[in-house]
Amino acid sequence: MCIITISRGSYSSGKEVAEKVAACLHYDCVSRDILLEASDRYEVDEIKLVKAIHDAPSILERRGRKKETYIAYIRSALVSRVRSDNVVYHGLAGHLLLRGIPHVVKVRIIADIDRRSAMEAQREGITLEKARSAIIADDEQRRKWTQSLYGVDPWDSSLYDLVVKVDRLSIADAVDIVCDAAKREAFKTTPASQQKMEDLVTACAVKAALIEEFPEVMVLSEYGNVIIHSASGGRHAQKIRKAVGALETTIGGINSIEVHADGNAPPGSV
């Protein structure tokens, strides 16, 4: 029992690998449906969520923090969806949105640029050269997105437990390798790792509820004890205290809520 996130570029066969891994392990396979859930739950246009998770924020967007709000919604929907395990997620940024959870197997599927270009050219009916440019532009967009929001490069192998290149290794071989890794002891859900997941669900739900009004808040949950950190000082903290009153009843799993306005946010906050 674990969660598998599959990060992939366009036309890298990651989707096929994810679907086959899910079928092989009898897990659910989720991807963009998370956006629908987030759209329903937070009443935001799906297209805005798609843009938020795909395009790198522009200079204006970075100031407005709208993108971060949408990503908080998506993250909250994702962690709620995968909390009970046995899920393969192959949408964008799963390995980053589920950071800190020990029973998540983080996989990246890559493929040769020529192979990807040929697939794009065939599907879109364009020349190989145009297809190659489109794929490079798409990869660059992903790189900027990850760097601007999380300060890391998605091509950095150390972000993943496993990187598999589908080229000489076939899709079936990649499926075998991922399934085999998922059965390892290190990725089995334990009571402690499940507690971390429950805390992440709570913290993400609180953050999603507050972020529109208080975009700077950072939230941490430990065994249901929620600490909200505001970087905007005491006046804001008062407002947050008023706003969180209702959350204890609307969001499950909360024992207590504290609001802090001094120092840095505790490590592991979302």
Place this chain on the structure above:
Amino acid sequence: MTIIAISSDSYRMGREIGEKISKRLGYRYLDREILKEISAGSGISEEKLLKALEKTPSALGMSARDQAVYLAHIEKKVIGEFLKDNVVCHGLAAHLYVLGVSHVLKVRVLSNPEVLGKELAPGKDLSGDAMEKLIGRNENARKRWSLKAFSLDETDPSNYDMVISLNKIEINEAVKSIAEAVGYKKFKAMSYSLKCLKDEETAAEARTILFPRFPDAQVRANGPTVVVITKGMKREKQKKALIIKEMVGKIPGVNFVEVHIVNDILRQAAESLR
């Protein structure tokens, strides 16, 4: 005949994994121990060969030409060993010069950051940030080295079939995954992939001969034909081509040497300004 080329951010870790795989599969294990033999055969000291595998050329240290010569000798010997037997190879940069050979399984293993940090700074108690910086510096140094030596980024995952992080996966589990992956049919040697490997060996041998005199030469081999591209002035084209043909033509099995001399624009400009 099967070959596994292992790259790692830690020599110690790569060696441990390489030895375990070779034991499990009954393959021969090849690492920097072979530098002794290369040294004996080439007359280049073991220390210089090791330096070529670890350091980037600099104005005060090893020159780019020397590094190219040393690496060519290593390449020639390692490929020769690959042609003999089932081999697990680590620490000799094989993943960078047999990239086009389909039956070589290329794997990169990333150490647990805490273990790597302790290995890079033994005896020091580094904070998380300092350790991260140290690991980053080490990675950048390897990146610079591989770009300079083979025009390839060693840290780029697309140069491997598989990258395994030992953050959560244990060494024995990684060994098992690699040993199983090599059983996939694409990693079985075929006549074409063996020919590619033989061609690489011929090209490496030509480099060992040419690089001391023509360090910018680009060499490719295709069966008994060797193609050499190098820079030169218009007036010396013929002479240079003849010398190269004579030098490379001595390699056993080579019966045709094609030489292309590309105009050396910079030298030409420098001479016209004199």
